[in-house]
Amino acid sequence: MKYCPNCNAEVDDNFEICWNCNYDFENNEIVKFEDNTVAKKDIRCLRCDVQMSYSGNYDFHEGTDFGFFGNFFELFTNRESFDIYVCNKCGKVEFFIPESKIN
Numbered sequence: 001m002k003y004c005p006n007c008n009a010e011v012d013d014n015f016e017i018c019w020n021c022n023y024d025f026e027n028n029e030i031v032k033f034e035d036n037t038v039a040k041k042d043i044r045c046l047r048c049d050v051q052m053s054y055s056g057n058y059d060f061h062e063g064t065d066f067g068f069f070g071n072f073f074e075l076f077t078n079r080e081s082f083d084i085y086v087c088n089k090c091g092k093v094e095f096f097i098p099e100s101k102i103n
């Protein structure tokens with residue numbers, strides 16, 4: 001057992017984040033989860049150096065008409081699902097293949 005330096009809760013040694021206040025023992029800071037945002041990965045905007053927010057998983061179904069995105073999505077043949085991250089500062093959008101789909 002160890003004690004959270006932020007809220008004094010007892011935290012099992014196996015956990016790196018306090019169950020009570022989200023204090024991160026490795027980085028010595030409180031992890032903030034934004035409303036309606038699940039931080040799946042720590043992805044930073046290369047331009048703004050702010051954390052990009054997870055904005056959902058996008059599913060493409062067979063036969064979907066990609067319109068003018070067609071050429072772009074051809075790069076991802078065999079992939080039908082992407083995690084999308086958005087920079088709230090400059091509006092940059094990044095696509096990531098979910099880890100479960102990476103072979």
Ligand SMILES: [Zn+2]
Pocket residue numbers: 004005006007008009018019020021022023
């Ligand atoms: Zn705590």
Ligand SMILES: [Zn+2]
Pocket residue numbers: 045046047048049087088089090091092
């Ligand atoms: Zn940005």
